[in-house]
Amino acid sequence: MERVVVVGAGLAGLRTVIALRDLGYAGELTMLGAEPYAPYDRPPLSKAILVGKSDGSSLPFDPAGLKVDFRAAVRATGLREGTLETDAGDLGYDGLILATGAEPVRLPGEGARYLRTRDDALALRAALVPDASVVIVGAGWIGAEVATAARGHGCRVTVVEQASTPVSHALPPEVARHLAPWYAEAGAELLLGERVAAVHPDAVDLADGRRLAADVVVVGVGVRPATGWLTGSGLDLAGGVAVGADLRASLPGVLAVGDVAARWSPRYDARIRGEHWDDALRGPLVAATNLAGGDATYDPVPYVWSEQFGRMVQYAGLSAAGARWVWRGDPSADARWSVFSLTLDNRIAALLAVDQPRDFVQGRRLADSGAVIDPVLLANPTVSVKMSVAGSAE
Ligand SMILES: Cc1cc2nc3c(=O)[nH]c(=O)nc-3n(C[C@H](O)[C@H](O)[C@H](O)COP(=O)(O)OP(=O)(O)OC[C@H]3O[C@@H](n4cnc5c(N)ncnc54)[C@H](O)[C@@H]3O)c2cc1C
Known part of the structure; x- marks a missing residue:
C-alpha cells in the first residue's frame, strides 16, 4: 500500500x-x-x-x-x-x-441555529446575551448542554421536546423522567410532548398551531x-x-x-x-x-457523557425494551445516583451514572466483560459495583 x-x-x-x-x-x-x-x-x-x-x-x-x-x-x-x-x-x-x-438533522424552516462546528458555537455564543429569549428544540444531550450554557449567560430558556421525557432516544421513560426536573431547577422551562412543525430565526411553530417567539432558536434533534x-x-x-x-x-x-x-x-x-x-x-x-492487513475487531460497549445543569452524566451500553433497572441511590432524593439495566441472565446491558464516576467506571468494565451480576449486591450502595459480580462476595 x-x-x-x-x-x-x-x-x-x-x-x-x-x-x-x-x-x-x-x-x-x-x-x-x-x-x-x-x-x-x-x-x-x-x-x-x-x-x-x-x-x-x-x-x-x-x-x-x-x-x-x-x-x-x-x-x-x-x-x-x-x-x-x-x-x-x-x-x-x-x-x-x-x-x-x-x-445535524434539520427541521423544516430556515434560519434556526444548529450546533456542530466551531463556527456554529462561536456564533451561538455571541447571541446568548443576558435576558435573550432562547427556544431550544430537542431535550437530548445537546439540547440540555445548550440550555445549561444559555442559562449561564442569563438567557430565558424554553426547551421543546416531542417525547414525554428528555433523552428519549437513549433512555426509557422510567429512567429519563428523573432528568426532567433539572430543567426547572436551572430556571429553564421544559415543554414535553410538543411536536415542532417549523423553525424560524425568531420563532418556533408547534404542530398544534401555537407559535413560540424567541430571540434565538436552536435545534438539537440528532444527527x-x-x-x-x-x-x-x-x-x-x-x-x-x-x-x-x-x-x-x-x-x-x-x-x-x-x-x-x-x-x-x-x-x-x-x-x-x-x-x-x-x-x-x-x-x-x-x-x-x-x-495495514491486520485482523482487529472493534466491538465495545457504546459510551457517551454529557455535562448538563452542573452534573456529569455518563451512559454506556444499549438498554433493551422492557429491561429491568436496578437503582443505586434515589434520584428523587439524592444528588448522585446510578442505575443499571440488567439482561434476563443478569448481565449489565446499560448503565447511567449521575455524578457517580466510580460506579460508572466499574459498571462499564463489567458491562464490557459480560460478567454475571448479583442484583441484590448491585442495589446496595454500600457495596462497590465491582463487588456485585455474582459469587464475588462469597
Ligand atoms: C456540541 C457537541 C458536543 C458533543 N459532546 C459530546 C460528548 O459530551 N460526549 C460524546 O461522547 N460525544 C459528544 N459529541 C459527539 C462527538 O463530538 C462526535 O461523536 C465526534 O466528533 C465524532 O468524530 P468524527 O471525527 O467521526 O466526526 P466529526 O467530528 O463530525 O468530523 C468529521 C469531519 O469531516 C468533515 N467532512 C464532512 N463531510 C466531508 C466531505 N465530504 N469531505 C471532507 N470533509 C468532510 C466535517 O466537516 C468534519 O470536520 C458532541 C458533538 C457536538 C457537536
Whole structure:
C-alpha cells in the first residue's frame, strides 16, 4: 500500500493518521477536511466554548511530524473505484478511510441555529446575551448542554421536546423522567410532548398551531451520517457507511470510522452507529490496523457523557425494551445516583451514572466483560459495583 487518503479531519480522521504512522505505515498519506480548520474537538463546543470558558478546542496536530499532506477546506464530492473526487480535483488511493462524521438533522424552516462546528458555537455564543429569549428544540444531550450554557449567560430558556421525557432516544421513560426536573431547577422551562412543525430565526411553530417567539432558536434533534456525497459510489450505506466489526466497508480498501460508520456489532447482533466521541477516539486504531492487513475487531460497549445543569452524566451500553433497572441511590432524593439495566441472565446491558464516576467506571468494565451480576449486591450502595459480580462476595 502506497497511497492512503483519509476523508474528514475530525477526531476520527486525525486519530487514523496518527495510528497509521504509529503502526509503521510509511507511504503517502493525505487527510482532507471540509472545514477551514485543523482538527479540533467537538465536546468542548458546548462544554467550554458556548459557556465562555474558551474560544477554541484544537487537537494537538503536527502535519510535518506525521508526514501528512493535510488539505483544509477541501470537500470530497464522490467516489469511484480507486479514485476520490473532491472539489479540488481527483485523488487516487490504495487505501481510503472515511471519517466524515455526522451532520445535524434539520427541521423544516430556515434560519434556526444548529450546533456542530466551531463556527456554529462561536456564533451561538455571541447571541446568548443576558435576558435573550432562547427556544431550544430537542431535550437530548445537546439540547440540555445548550440550555445549561444559555442559562449561564442569563438567557430565558424554553426547551421543546416531542417525547414525554428528555433523552428519549437513549433512555426509557422510567429512567429519563428523573432528568426532567433539572430543567426547572436551572430556571429553564421544559415543554414535553410538543411536536415542532417549523423553525424560524425568531420563532418556533408547534404542530398544534401555537407559535413560540424567541430571540434565538436552536435545534438539537440528532444527527445523521455525512454520506450524501457517497450516493452512487456502490458502497453499502445502510444507516451510515456500513462496516463490519473490522470497520471494513463494502468496497475493497475502504474502511470507515467515527460518526459516519454504521458498524456491525457481534456483541449486540445488530448494526449500530455510536455518534459518540469514544468511537472516534478508539475505532481508528482498529481501522488503521486492518488497512495495514491486520485482523482487529472493534466491538465495545457504546459510551457517551454529557455535562448538563452542573452534573456529569455518563451512559454506556444499549438498554433493551422492557429491561429491568436496578437503582443505586434515589434520584428523587439524592444528588448522585446510578442505575443499571440488567439482561434476563443478569448481565449489565446499560448503565447511567449521575455524578457517580466510580460506579460508572466499574459498571462499564463489567458491562464490557459480560460478567454475571448479583442484583441484590448491585442495589446496595454500600457495596462497590465491582463487588456485585455474582459469587464475588462469597
Ligand atoms: C456540541 C457537541 C458536543 C458533543 N459532546 C459530546 C460528548 O459530551 N460526549 C460524546 O461522547 N460525544 C459528544 N459529541 C459527539 C462527538 O463530538 C462526535 O461523536 C465526534 O466528533 C465524532 O468524530 P468524527 O471525527 O467521526 O466526526 P466529526 O467530528 O463530525 O468530523 C468529521 C469531519 O469531516 C468533515 N467532512 C464532512 N463531510 C466531508 C466531505 N465530504 N469531505 C471532507 N470533509 C468532510 C466535517 O466537516 C468534519 O470536520 C458532541 C458533538 C457536538 C457537536
